[in-house]
Amino acid sequence: MADTASPEGSVAEQEEAPLVWSARWSLTTRILAVNILAIVLLGGGFFYLDTYRTRLVDMRVDVMQAQLALLDEALEAARPDRRSALVAEFTRATESRLRFYAADGRRIADSFESAPPTYTLRDPDLQPWKRDAARAMDRGIDWIVGAPTYPEFEEPVVDNAAAWPEVVETMQSGLATNRFRYAPERTPLLSATRIVDLDTPQVVLMTLNARDITRTVRAERFRLAVVVLMVVLASVLLSLFLARTIVRPLRRLARAAVRVRLGRAREVVVPRLPSRRDEIGTLARALSDMTQALRERIDAGEHFAADVAHELKNPIASVRSAIEGLGRVQTDEQRQQLLAIADEDVRRLDRLVSDISDASRIDAQLSRTLFEPIDVGLMIESMLAGRAARAEPDAAQPRCAFARPRKGTTIVMGDGHRLERAIDNIIDNAISFSPADGLVCISATRLGDEVHVRVDDDGPGIEPEQREAIFRRFHSERPRDEAFGKHSGLGLAIARAIVEGHAGTISARDRDDGKRGASLLVTLPSADRTERVD
Structure with a gap:
């Protein structure tokens, strides 16, 4: 119940954490920002694609090392006159290039001289503009995701072991090595080395232009870009829809509130x-x-x-x-x-x-006011006892009879002082309309989730068309024999305001016993019902 709310609730609402960095943003901007943030997280898939490319390169290099190991075994087992054909068959199957270097650094053999080339490094200047755009996009994405920088490949002018750092490293350590370089058209050029022991120990250099890796990564990037663009479009449209369905009515309400304030x-x-x-x-x-x-x-x-x-x-x-x-x-x-x-x-x-x-x-x-449990029966009993103590002994006035309820049955949540004022005003009104030898009957009962307080008088009664008017302020229908100005006409109006402030009702009606007079009924929610609602 709103009237029983504690002040702490409003303080808690006032102490709600304030907006800091977004305090000046409109609601539309915030909606767009939240949705675009989700898209940015989706765009993080480009970081994954860089990791995906690195794994593809590592897998291809491992395959190249395994192929060189198989080639070493095949060359050792083959007759010397069959080795050239075996090398040609190997390069054709793997689309690679093999070069052999002696211990002194001389190049002994090159598969591109003994057999047709298996790949060609393409000149980017001779390719269409779409390829340039694709390479520019690759560079941009690599810069955004912080991809490692790899050297550009240049065919050595003098082809010997010293021109290939991986060959020199293998000669010095005896271990297999590999390198990643970019071909002129910015596709991966992979190299792997291994020592093979034929007639004399030699270092074999295997190079491979892995264009398929670039094609695979670009295809995945294109699919991801399409998804991101579709999500961006859907997000913007949904954001505009939300802005339209949320911001526009809020603006209408704000304009109306401003006009009310003015x-x-x-x-x-x-x-x-x-x-x-x-x-x-x-x-x-x-x-x-x-x-x-x-x-x-x-x-x-x-x-x-x-x-x-x-x-x-x-x-x-x-x-x-x-x-x-x-x-x-x-x-x-x-x-x-x-x-x-x-x-x-x-x-x-x-x-x-x-x-x-x-x-x-x-x-x-x-x-x-903070409401507290009030026993209406005890309150009325105490109030009537106070009236009796203050009454003049010889004064002729109606008697008051109270049907006491069972203790604890008529408990409500409220302000005891105000409820006592309301019921006292009702009793005063009943006494003023009753004859000197009359009887004012008061009762308090519990019916379901409600407490009913009824005050019956012996007066002339209330006409049906006046039963609502008597609760208006300054209502002036008074007994004819009453001195002018004795009542302000606010008693029942104050009683109604107090009762309604306690989520109750007050009404006027005929007496249930059929006797002459009026009956005022006050209905208040019981304390346990109020607690359930709260």
Whole structure:
């Protein structure tokens, strides 16, 4: 229940973590940023492709080393006159180039001289612009992902062992080595070396232009780029859709709220967005209801001010008339009469101002009050005992009878002082309409999840068309024999405000027993029901 909310809740909401770096961003920008961030994470697949290319190169180099090991065994087992044919068959099957270097660094043999070349290094200047664009894209992606920088391959002018660092390394260490270089068209040129022991120990250099690796990586990049572009397009469209369905109604609501703030509450129509069942629709309807409540509160305030002005005019005019008459009267008796009239009017003004002050502060005070369990039965019993103690012994007034409920059955959550004021006003109203020998019957009962307080009087009753009007401020239907100005006309209005502030209701009806008189029924939610709702 809103009235029982503790102040700590609002403080917690105020202490919500503020936005720092995105505080100046519009909602549309934030939606786009979140979606684009997801795309950037998807674009991280390009880093994976660099790792994928490295694995392909490592696998190809391992295959080359294994092929050289098989070639070494095959050459040792073959007759010398069959070795050239075996080398040619090997290079044709692997699309590679083999060069043999002696221990002194001389090149002994080259498969491209004894057989047709198995690959050709292409001149990029002779290729179409699409290849240049592809190479530029490769360089850009390698720079973005931080790929290692490999040297460009140049065919040595003097082809000997010293021109190949991997051959020199193998001659010195006796271990197989390999290198990665870029061909002129920026495709991988892989090399692998191994010592083979034929007639004399030699170093064999195997080179391979692995264009298929570049084709594979580019194909995967193209597929990933297509996916990223499709996701970008879908993300932008979805972001614009979200911005349209979220930002636009929020802007409409903000404009309406600004107009209300500028003092145009009566002419502002806050869109309720009835077709929306999401949080935006809930917010729109809440703002619309809030604006309507504000409009009603403004109207009620204006009516209340007009009623106050009207009610204050009569006693003020009476006081003025009495004061003006004091200067004209001749006898002490007349002077005493005028002073008595002025005194009565001043008392009436004091009572009226007190009631007006209470009526205007009830809503604000209840909204800040922490409710606690109140036993309505015990409260009424204590209140009636206090009335009896204050009553004058010889005063003729109706009796009050209270049907006490079982202890603990009529407990509600509320402000005890305010609830006592409401019920006291209702009892005062019943007493004022009952004859001196009448009986005011009061009961408090528990029915389901509600506590009912009923006050029946022996008065003339209330006409059906007046049963709502009696709860209006300054309602003036009073008993004929009652002195003028004894009641302010705010008692039942204050009672209704207090009861409704406790999420209850108050209504007027005929007595259930069929007797003459009126019955006022107050209904309040029980304490256990309030706890379940909270």
